[in-house]
Amino acid sequence: MALKVIKVAIVGVTGYSGLELLRLLKNHRYVEIVSIHNTANHSQMIAEAYPHLKSMYKITTTPFDPLHIMQEADIVFFATSSGVSKDLVAPFIAAHFPVIDLSGDFRLSAEDYASWYHKTPAPQTLIDQTTYSLADFYSASTTNYIANPGCYATATLLALAPIAQHHLLDKHNIIIDAKGGLSGAGKSLTTASHFINANENVTMYKANQHQHIPEITRQLQKWQPNIEHIQFNTSLIPINRGIFISAYVKLNEDTSLDVLHRLYTSTYYQKPFIRVMPEGTLPNIKQVVGTNFADIGLAYNQDTKYLTIVSVIDNMIKGAAGQAIQNMNHLFGFDETMGLELIAQYA
Template sequence: MKVSIVGVTGYSGLELVRLLNNHKNAEIVSIHASKDIGSSLSDIYPYLKGICDLKIDAVDSQSIMEKADLVFLATPSGVAKDLACDFVAADFPLIDLSGDHRLPASLYERWYQKTAQTDSVLARFTYALSEYTDLKGKRFIANPGCYATAAELALIPLLKAQAIDLTSIIVDAKSGLTGAGKALSASSHFVNVHDNYVTYKLNRHQHIPEIVQELQLFDSQLQHIQFSTSLLPVNRGIMATCYVKLKQPLSHEAITALYQDCYADKFFVRIQQELPELHNVIGSNFADIGFAYNPPTNVLTVVSVIDNLIKGAAGQAVQNFNLMCGFDEKTGLLAVPSYL
């Protein structure tokens, strides 16, 4: 498959280059951005010298459709929706890593404070949490958000089993700085992040409606979740710490069984005996999940961790690409967590 990447100089775009470079069924035929047109990617990012020396092209849907078989959009929310229209009109396969095609227009406009995609285009897209979506025959993929991926993988098994009080869900999620993108702001200046821990967008994060919408597929009674997001002084990694009240007490074994039922045949989701830490997964496409139940409070704590740029963005996009194309879902995604 020949693929193009639009938004190649953002964090997700660069990570796509990194992953697809070692993908035996994919060839990157063109890379696109709104700046640095005509420069070699490796002149701007010397770490890619000898790996990806392609020139950056302007974004031109016609030329992409001539060269490639599929396009990845790794542009910011608000930009992707305009770029997507030509491809959808031409029925040209597309995977959008942004938030532009995940929500109905009304929710999108409320949470993103931007104009939404048209309903007719939105209707063509499939929201694709890889482990829970059948992608055969799909051509337009809305790739999930990073926090959303971590939270949904942790909570869906509990909803499927109808095991919890739906009004009790509290998610305390933490992310490394790559999750906030490369835009310059005081909140991403090294001095303000280092040796600090900052809670932001409390009750206002745009992944909240995405999570609620996905969870409602598994229990339509769910109405709201309490969700907080904070910045950890690290580059990569998300931990979603989920607190829920059980309808009735469950043994550790019962909870383990409940999770293993969901993920027994899912290579990239691992149920761990101990609570997972970020090091479990950084550098890989794995999502690790662990939990502990506390009888006195009746609270089950579920902890999930992912690399926000891989399972939370470019890795899941490649996994979805594999599933769409009928490849083994692991193709190009076998990097072992770097751990150290």
């Protein structure tokens, strides 16, 4: 069957995720970018403001106009900061026009959103029409409005999915120590992102208060309903890209590393983007940076009965733009790897 090129609009194109969509979609053979929009909502040649795009994109940003987008494009990506898309998407949802939202605005219930994002949520009726879609577990019954998971949530959920789906987690002891690079902190100029403060440093931030906590918990509950809380902290480390999850969990029943490793291998056997490391080895961040892979490794401690799960992703790709494209591939019936067959730089 001949594939048809789909036309794509991007809102929030000058944020890190928007620029990453531009970068990745360049190599998707069946995508044409037809309109791009920035927050300032003015017109500029994108390649003038962003020299790395010179000669690759001749397109100009234009003011955001939902009707125009729906006429021109087949799908719109929102790569806006949290708090933006919730006020912009209603016309698209009303028209059943495909939307993939990379922000946190539609990942939580209105109540949770208000509590964790400290902002006014979208109306619950809008939220109800969206689907939270971890792309590697995409289900065809989803609506046209996809809430793309958060970066830490993606890495954590992929680390825990096999055991949560089998109800193996001891609900009292789910500890996630997450480490992430500076691109996760976004483009705005803050004390934390000043080179002098980030370089040669490690800082824990938002202890017990990270907005991805309810997103992770809610999805875990879908797999293993008795789960109530997770212990989740994030630390900023001096790298540009990458998330490294160290999850420490106890299990509900006696088992062995062998059995667990088989469980992970079988869960992810048909998932092209999840690579379970050979027994006895753990992944590092560099082997996934620049790719849409999530690599996962296990270590079991006979003394403490704790299972250590390490999961690594590129936060800008698997944790944002890449997963969004994977979700788009699902929505439009493309092979889910299209445009995403990327290998990490070894050196």
